Amino acid sequence: MTGLLRTALVAAAALAALTSLSQAQGFPEHTVKIVVPTAPGGAIDLAGRLVAEKMQAKWGKPVTVENRPGAAMRLGAEAVQKSPSDGYTILVAHDGTMAINPLVFADLGYDPQKDFVPLGLVASIPEAVMVQVDMPAKSIVELIALAKKEPGRLTHASGGSATLLALELFKAMAGLDIRSIPYRGGAPAVTATITGETSMIIADLATGNAALQSDRIRTLAVTSLERSKKYPDVPTLNEAGVPGYEVNTWMGFFAPAGTPKEVVATIESAIKDAVAMPDVRARFETLGANVRSGTAEEMRQLLAKDVAKWATLVKEKNIKIAP
Incomplete structure (x- = not known):
């Protein structure tokens, strides 16, 4: 040379x-778009809109939210993956999109740990086991007995891979056969259970808020190891009949890989500021969520931990989802 x-x-x-x-x-010089990979109304949508409002106020630039539901949240994630690595199109997603999809979809078009860079972890939230009120089961023990008495008759509304694996873990640990019925997001899945289209659902407390308030739903347990502060009278699955069961949904933000470090830092700072605000914390806590640090590093560590956790279940049960 x-x-x-x-x-x-x-x-x-x-x-x-x-x-x-x-x-x-x-950065930012113009509109930033946050892509939500589910239908409006669920926990991911709430996280996106709460943070978007605070980002817009901090930056003085428009921050819009676009719902891109479908294909177990793959459509929204793939849209962001294919976007320019400039920070103007980012993803808000949960463990289903980023930690579980890579394990259950053989044809997945993205690798969450290679194709994205974490921006911040905003909240984690327990899930709840809920049954349609006409179901005879009034406890987890009775639900397990009913499912064992009539294998394959009970149906579960699955709004994505996270709710699906929560169900699969329940089935594996209790030795049950319950059919999964897919829906285009958590909110439609919850509605399906309220209206009686399905027998039951395992959904996070924010997404399942309408069901938890409905007289058409009976809540049997929460999936954390400790009882929910919002629903202290609801037992945990661990104490109600499935020892050791624990599932918590988390929500965080991601950008396409290759996004400049300075841009990542700017967005991370805005996320941290947002989750520290009393009104944002109060809104999350009202729905039973635990507010997290907002940092990219905590998001990175939790993602790696959950991928390892769910990989064991997927391998043992040979779980795959058809494209």
């Missing part, structure tokens, strides 16, 4: 770096 060519390449690299830094330092 000649000295002149080497100098030209170094200059080009330096110019590219300066351009990237300049763009990052001015």
Whole structure:
């Protein structure tokens, strides 16, 4: 390589770096879009809208929310993956989208740990086991007995891979056969159980809020190891008949891999500020969620931990979902 060519390449690299830094330092210069991979009304949608409002107030630039439901949240995630790595299109997702989908979909078009960079963890929330009120089961013990008496008759409304694996873990630990009926997101799945289309649902407390308040639903247990502060009279699955059962949904933000570090830091800072605000914390806590740090590092660590956790169940039960 000649000295002149080497100098030209170094200059080009330096110019590219300066351009990237300049763009990052001015971020955001226009509208930022947050993609929600589910229908409106669920926990992910709530997280996206709460944080979007605070981002917009902090930056003085529009922050919009776009719902892209379908294909067990893959459509929304893939749309963000294919977007420019500039921070203007980001994803809010939960463990189903990022930790579980890669394990159950053989044809998944993205790798959450390679194709995305974490921006911040905003909340975690227990799930609840709920049955349609006309079901004779009034406890987890009675639900297990009913499912064993008539294998395959009971149906579960699955709003995505997270609710599906929560069901699969329940089935595996209790030795049950319950059929999963897929829906386009958590909110439609909850509605299906309220109206009697399905026998039961395991849904996080935020997504299942309408069901928890409905006289058409009976709540049998929560999935955390400790009772919910919001629903202290509801037993845990661990104490109600399935020892050791624990599932908590989390929600966090992600950007396409390759997004400049300065842009990532700007978005992470806005997320941390948002979850520290009393009104945001109060809204999450009203729905039974636990507010988290908002940091990218906590999100990165939890994602890796959950991938390892669910991989064991998927392998043991040979769980796959048809494309």
